[in-house]
Amino acid sequence: MNARIFRVLEFNKIIDQLVEQAASSLGKDQARALKPSTNLEQVQLLQEETDQAVQIVRKHGDVPFGGITDIKPSIKRAEIGGILNPQECLQIASTIYGGKRLRRFIEQMEEPQSPLIREMVANIVPLTELETEIKQCIDDHGHVMDGASDKLRTIRTKIRTSESRIRERLEGYTRSKSKMLSDAIVTIRNDRYVLPVKQEYRQAIGGIVHDQSASGQTLFMEPQAVVDINNALSEAKAQEQAEIERILRELTIRIAVDQHALRQNVDVLTGLDFIFARAKLAQLMRAAMPKMNDQGYIEMKQARHPLLADAEVVANDIIIGADYHAIVITGPNTGGKTVTLKLVGLCTLMAQSGLQIPALDGCQLAVFNEVFADIGDEQSIEQSLSTFSSHMTNIVDILQHVDDRTLVLFDELGAGTDPQEGAALAMAILDAVVKRNARIIATTHYPELKAYGYNRAGVINASVEFNVKTLKPTYRLLIGVPGRSNAFDISRRLGLEDELIVAAKQLIGTDTKSVENMIASLDQARRGAEQDYQDAAQALDEAEQLKADLAKQWQQFEREREALYKKAEEKAEKAVAKARQEAEDIVATIREMKHQSTLKEHEWIEARKLFDEAQPSLAKKGQVIPTSKHSNQDQTLEVGDEVKLLTINQNGTIVEQIGKHDFQVQVGMMKMKVKKKDLQLVKRDDPIVKKPLATIKGASYHVKTELDLRGERFEDALQALEKYIDDALLAGYPRVSIIHGKGTGALRKGVQEFAAKHRHIASATAGAMNEGGSGVTILEFK
Template identity: 70%
Template sequence: MNGRILQVLEYKKIIEQLIELAASSLGKEQALALKPSSELEKVELLQKETDEAAQVLRLKGHVPLGGIFDIKPSIKRTIIGGILSAGECLDVASTIYGGKQLKRFIEDMEEPEMPILREMVTEIVPLTDLEHHIRSCIDDHGGVMDGASEKLRSVRSKIRTYESRVRDKMDTFTKSKSKMLSDAIVTIRNERYVLPVKQEYRGSIGGIVHDQSSSGATLFIEPQAVVDLNNQLQESRVQEKQEVEKILKELSEAIAADQSFLYSNVEILGKVDFMFARAKLSTKMKASMPKMNNEGRIKMKQARHPLIDDEEVVPNDIELGEDFTSIVITGPNTGGKTVTLKLVGLCTLMAQSGLQVPALDGCELAVFDEVYADIGDEQSIEQSLSTFSSHMTNIVNILKRVDSRSLVLFDELGAGTDPQEGAALAMSILDEVVRRNSRVIATTHYPELKAYGYNRKGVVNASVEFDIQTLKPTYRLLIGVPGRSNAFEISRRLGLDEHVIETAKGHVGRDSQSVENMIASLEESKRGAERDYEEAEHLLKEAEDLHKELQNQWNQFEEQRDKLYVKAEEKAEKAIQKARQEAEDIVGEIRSMKNQAELKEHEWIEARKMFDEARPELASQKPKQKPVKKQESRELKPGDEVKLTTLNQQGTIVEKVGNNEFQVQVGVMKVKAKRKDLQFVKAEQPYKEKPMATVKGKSYHVKTELDLRGERYEEALNRLEKYVDDALLAGYPQVSIIHGKGTGALRTAVKNFAKNHRSIKSHRAGGMNEGGSGVTILEFS
């Protein structure tokens, strides 16, 4: 990008904020070098990096980036054999520790997905041994510790001993010779302990003079008695210095050995710090990640200028590059036209630099090869150029390079010359830029350009709103509505006589008045549409909230209903179990009675089976069914099949025993039931003999048992003969003939029939589970 454009759009101020938010000099260095990119893939990667870092800040509120230094110069010195100072070595250890902290912090995070950050920190090498080596030699204040080596510990022990002995000697002088001293203290000159002796007592204290006061009244003398001790002290200090240099040399060589890992760590830490600096700027601006495209499409909802205070800035919706490629903004001075230009340009530069933009989520911005701008008064006194000439020189340079991958921003296009010529020139310039399919936003005062958007494809009018009541601009951008001159209205509110205003209106042509009226109508229509939209949006939200509330209440109702069903079923189950137990007890008592021989076993089995089948099926055990429509009331006749609702069993009408009461054969039992407790199933079907030609096979449906109870002897044998033929045709291996116990006449007849039938292989009485002696089992050959 052209450096002049970055200056005009105040991109440098964004970079200054970014530098302040970087935690280390590494991040600050990268922030200072940040420039917009015109490569879509690179921009998208930068945006993803910023978004990942922003997510971490939203979840954690911070990131551990303290204690990181730019140690690259130090590493370079160690490679060429230089010896680092203790402070430089400490910076290396601190940077290693900072890298480990960051690595652990990112790896311990479970949410959100952070593929870029996780991949970066996996490449950080901990270098724990080197860090511990440095920490064991250098303290937190940058001093080499006594424990760095045994020799250093020994030398420093000697130094402390010699210092103590020297001070003791010197103290004897300060006490015994205090009158000869300017001050009873021990001081240091040339790294040796001396006494401040008055000039007149110079000969009284023998020794070496190291210095004198500015007045010459005091001499700093090293007494002869401590010269040897001072010499020994100085020798020990030289040894200490040599040992410290040796230790620092060893540390420097260790750092040089790991120089490749250290360089890599520093690069990663600098990049991560730069990522989080961008994320912090996003948080500060309440920005969001834009979706980037290569089609020149810009969509921003409630976009704010990044450099205007939140309490003052007016958010605006801006669209460009889809339905139209050019916007012509008209309106009063200080209405916000130039701010809108700079907003679009600066947000574009920020997005192409990987920075998020201050707009609502879902915003979209384009990647341009170049952003061109002609904004502000660029009159050049040195070049003897007028304002118009200066603007035109800039525009000429823009027209030489502009293409379909360009964003062009014109402020007050054509200004500074004759209005008619300026307007014509402005339209011609716009036509040329639009013809090259560039994205253009231009501001102007010329009324001729208000009609420009209506006559050109891909061009739309816009204006900045002006409040006539307050005589102040609202700074709201109205796309689709050209700005109108408010001179008459403003003059009227300021007190200008009405006849003067009417006279002025007479000087204005009809066409101009029509245009102004049309603009006023458009503005009112737009405001009305916005009000309707806001009201509809509010009603929609209320409806959605109501729907959610009703859905929750319905879910709660169904849950409560299911709980009540389960509770009722549990209660019914307990009642059934209790009734069953009572029935079992009654049966046991009856069996133990003396006349139990008269009871028929198969009748008890049938009764018990009926009791089990009469057990109601609970709602939790069967699928819910639609209610069965009530059967139409009809006259019941003997032989009709009915359902006894009180027992949930089917039976056959035997006879009518009362006005509204019937005797029903249910299994082996005959029961009396009222008409209201009976549901008609089907009428008795008269027996029809099948034609002999009819052939039945295994698919023919016939029951595997025949009930002959209650039949007369001859009729029973006829039914038995026909049933056996049907069973043979159906392919059954065996069938059951129910004849009951009774007198035994039917049982005997069935056995005699079986003996004489050629297709019956054998016959036997039924088992305990098959009905006992009341049933005969026939097996076919």
């Protein structure tokens, strides 16, 4: 499409809004390069992508794009043999992590109605090993860590030792010879530790002068006693830099190996960011997905101009392309005619770019090869062209490119010249464009064009409504009704004498009177139709109210039926007394078995299963607690309740109450301390048996996922560990944490030996840094 149309219709402002919605620089760059497509299938694909993203954002909120940066320049440097700096390596690891997090977010959604998004996400390569290698060498601040290599750890230990010795000696000077110093501090000059010595004590201190103050009264001297240590420190720092370069070189080579996967990830993440930027813009505009066609058919319901505030814009229905291909809009200035032109053109460009449009659901738009517009004052002083000449130059260029896949927008067609000649030119131009089967919307002031739509096939008149009582336009578009000349009505309301108005009416031609009478008749018919529509709408509201009443009565019926079911369940509960007694017998048997040393793990679990199967299952178990309208602080929460964490929109289970208003909540394998006000009760399981069975430990018995043995005697700790492992196995945990501390290591060794002999423990490994390190052993169950 021609670039001029983007400026005339202010499409660039839409692009600016889209850029603001992108989360990364990659998405922003792609948004800036957005251009409308003229291929129907491609446009439909873009619209489907946007709509799927809109559904995801509507149901799940913002999509995580954090940590994603443009790493293509770094990948290129790695490819050609350069050495990446720590910050570049960290950005690559961060982008890998961001891609994995986004993939998990999309894949964990329950709704399968996002095939295009899911297909794109499936192309993200995890690259976990590369991310781990980088994170093991570089910390979150972009510094190479001591643990990046054994050699680097040794060198830095040497550096710290040397620095400590130097400071110790120099601080001895600050204490013993403070009178010779300008200030009793140790400072650095030229990467060497020095003292600020007064000029007159230079010989007394001795050593190397590295700098002096502006006045020359203070010399920054390195005493001879620390010269050798400083030399060793400098050598160690050089070795440190060399080792860091070696580590970065190896990381760069590793990154170059995965360059293709990294580029693929960046391309996928860029595309996803761009798609979700379109989705967020659609939500901002309260937009809807249009159905696209290549037949030139446009139908917009309650469409709003995308760049106007809701308080300023008036929604309108616009239809063109079926029964008629051209609309001629007449009406007063500032009535909204130009806004209507720009609305149609701008929404067309947006739709062909994959953006949703601000209108109601069910709208349709066409894919055009070209959109032309002659709007506004195009006077050019440089070319010595008048307004009329400039308009005609633009129109001549448009006529050379018009065909049946073109949308043409004319604003004040034929204006700027003699009215009679201008009207004739306007009709001739419209005839020429209509013959080529283009879609046209034109505005005009000429009264001769008010009857144009009645004399030409495929053309319809329209107008913007004017309220004579308030003397202001309403900005409503009325298709099928040409604009009336309201001069006489306005003059009368402003106080002009009736005699003058009657005399003026006698001076106008018969044809003009006929046209005005026809317009008045059409306006009256329109008002009658609107009244009928209001009556129909009222009847519809009454029908909807009746439907709501019936639904309410049906709900009452359902509640009464549920009450009857509940009553029947209470009777049934008496009938299962025998089953309850059997359950109690099983409990007694399990208690006896538990004290037998020969009891095996599988026998204990099978006994628990028999107990569960012996209990009756009633409908009231798992009853959903209705959401309270009162404050969360007023609700009663208990251990075992299923709750919703309002801050992260996740469900969990209360495992412990901490204080009056704090609870510990288990969310998956993670425990969190949460305020009561941030919790909402979701479900509470009613107990099936009336007597508590505290001795039965299984899936319903809460066991912590960690055991703290610190401070216990060795034998007592192993006994506690054995009992805890039994409870954890019955609770069905896949893994647990044993906290034994570092100390002498005896308790850690005892835990690991116990784990090696236990047939239900698959592995025993030390915890990660954020889990306690060697002070914790992680046990994985089979």
